[in-house]
Amino acid sequence: GENVEQHPSTLSVQEGDSAVIKCTYSDSASNYFPWYKQELGKGPQLIIDIRSNVGEKKDQRIAVTLNKTAKHFSLHITETQPEDSAVYFCAAYSGGGADGLTFGKGTHLIIQP
Amino acid sequence: ETGVTQTPRHLVMGMTNKKSLKCEQHLGHNAMYWYKQSAKKPLELMFVYSLEERVENNSVPSRFSPECPNSSHLFLHLHTLQPEDSALYLCASSQVPTGASYNEQFFGPGTRLTVL
Numbered sequence: 295g296e297n298v299e300q301h302p303s304t305l306s307v308q309e310g311d312s313a314v315i316k317c318t319y320s321d322s323a324s325n326y327f328p329w330y331k332q333e334l335g336k337g338p339q340l341i342i343d344i345r346s347n348v349g350e351k352k353d354q355r356i357a358v359t360l361n362k363t364a365k366h367f368s369l370h371i372t373e374t375q376p377e378d379s380a381v382y383f384c385a386a387y388s389g390g391g392a393d394g395l396t397f398g399k400g401t402h403l404i405i406q407p
Numbered sequence: 408e409t410g411v412t413q414t415p416r417h418l419v420m421g422m423t424n425k426k427s428l429k430c431e432q433h434l435g436h437n438a439m440y441w442y443k444q445s446a447k448k449p450l451e452l453m454f455v456y457s458l459e460e461r462v463e464n465n466s467v468p469s470r471f472s473p474e475c476p477n478s479s480h481l482f483l484h485l486h487t488l489q490p491e492d493s494a495l496y497l498c499a500s501s502q503v504p505t506g507a508s509y510n511e512q513f514f515g516p517g518t519r520l521t522v523l
Contacts, residue, residue, distance in 0.1 A: 326509040337514030387509045393463035397450040
């Protein structure tokens with residue numbers, strides 16, 4: 295089955311700096327890669343996603359890049375703000391139906407004032 | 408109510424108790440999921456219901472029993488749990504993926520379960 299590795303497990307950056315979280319996946323058939331943000335006491339919320347026919351996608355301060363050859367994808371957050379502090383999860387969908395989404399272990403992003 | 412709701416938000420139970428977790432989605436989706444979230448572990452998919460039929464079990468112990476009476480409601484019945492079952496239990500919903508497409512999952516806030 296699919297295996298998703300996520301790094302780092304904890305990331306601390308100064309407010310205003312950029313943050314990058316990286317994930318690798320094992321199944322070359324995976325074609326959809328969502329990123330979720332989980333704030334304290336809440337469930338994960340989808341913040342951005344990318345499909346395998348696209349190399350990069352941006353939404354204001356958030357961007358995701360995908361390298362299908364290397365089987366890795368990354369989340370980039372620019373001009374970080376205190377409200378960006380949360381746990382971020384990457385995931386990869388390898389098809390096969392409703393059960394085909396595999397999550398990484400998560401990255402705890404801490405924004406230092 | 409909008410999105411995905413879960414009740415209760417917190418639950419403390421003894422190992423001999425029987426309790427149920429409830430999830431309701433107001434998004435018109437036709438697939439629902441139970442996940443277990445433990446500290447420093449990936450989200451663990453426990454059960455999937457697609458069009459009200461269970462399609463994945465993932466070798467979950469029988470002390471967890473799901474029920475999906477319709478496409479909007481999902482239950483997780485708990486009995487004779489162990490302390491290691493303490494975790495955040497998340498419900499999610501989505502449209503059933505068709506072909507090569509995939510629709511994103513929307514999560515509820517979770518139920519924080521503590522087993523004494």
